[in-house]
Amino acid sequence: MSVAPSSDPARTGFDPARLARIDEHFGRYVDDGRLAGWQVVVTRRGEVAHSSVYGLRDVEAGTPVEPDTIWRIYSMTKPITSVAAMMLWEEGRFELTDPISRWLPEFADVRVFDKGSALKPYTVPAVEPIRVWHLLTHTAGLTYGFAQTSVVDALYRAAGYDLGVPPGLDLAGASAGMAKLPLLFQPGTGWNYGVSTDVLGRLIEVVSGQSLADLLTERVLTPLGMTDTRFWVDPADAKRLAALYTPHPGTGRAVRADQLEAAALTRPQCFSGGSGLVSTAADYHRFTQLLLRGGELDGVRLLGPRTVRYMTRNHLPGGGDLASLQPQGFAETVLDGIGFGLGFAVVQDPVPAKVPSSVGEYYWGGLASTAFWVDPAEEITALLFTQLMPSSTYPLRSQLRQLVYAALVG
Secondary structure: OOOOOOOOHHHHOEOHHHHHHHHHHHHHHHHOOOOOEEEEEEEEOOEEEEEEEEEEEEOOOOEEOOOOOEEEOHHHHHHHHHHHHHHHHHOOOOOOOOEHHHOOHHHOOOEEEEEEOOOOEEEEEOOOOOEHHHHHHOOOOOOOHHHOOOHHHHHHHHOOOOOOOOOOOOHHHHHHHHHOOOEOOOOOOOOOOOOHHHHHHHHHHHHHOOOHHHHHHHHHHHHHOOOOOEOOOOHHHHHHEOOOEEEOOOOOOEEEOHHHHHHHHOOOOOOOOOOOOEEOHHHHHHHHHHHHOOOEEOOEEOOOHHHHHHHOOOOOHHHOOHHHHOOOOOOOOOOOOEEEOOOOEEEOOOOOOOOOOOOOOEEEEOOOOOEEEEEOOOOEEEEEEOOEOOOOOOOHHHHHHHHHHHHEOO
């Protein structure tokens, strides 16, 4: 399945010549070796206004990016898992204010880092339980070991939680291990990007009685026709999987990340609701159209429109933005004026970020520089796929926004 332009871009309010700047600009990243290849899809009012591929999915093999190339989407898994959770919420399976220890008793007596070092941390009891909404908004106090910005991150790494989980653990075991580590702050008082959506995935398993992989396949991916989105790539499709790259520290040219890329080719023991999926542009395009249409696509309704609107409002404590709640940052994008909803970052004010967008636009990205956004005001969706880690290497996401909104003239 591919995503081909469905109409003359001018019919959707885009200037074709200005849209062509997208390919010209990002083509330079490939031509000078900073990226291996990429794929971009831009839509408006449900019509594909721009769809392009460029470069190689595997430099060493000399194979080009094609419309059906499979990409590791890493944290773009999180919105899919969040939609699945809210489907269960719509069925009355839980309330957003419920303590997660109701289903995950290992989180009943969590502790919070107070002071000290990774060798000698001092912790205090949590005064507020972790609640479901804390997982969806990353306000639980959980973190990522690879972030390397705090003592708690170091404790995660020491326990084996770095870019993945300790070997041999399934999602239940991983969740139990995470519960033993201290929180970065009292639940609901701050924002920090971390393993919250992985724990949410485990909560989904307990509430539904299914593995996360089975539930996502049965309830979300199959109904939407997202047949290439899964937790691993079968041998028959391995040739379609893009290779994974990192920047050379001296030249900045993309070099193969051999140790990391093989993980997508085998069935994982732990189904990561925060970072585990691979997908294609055609598949994720269908997911963004579901969101833009208020939870329904081609006669299949996964969520009610009011639920989607509620998920894409700012739920941060005190109505704050990410810059005020997470001053050290975690990505290449500016966090000023950006709130966070139930699974998505949400634009509150586009001015501080100095990048055109609409109030109410929501988005997220992945570790290998993939990204998407949905703009309900302009009825735009945009997708960017490439495979360069980390995503903070180049300002690809903000540059795509510049180019897309500069091309919108109608």
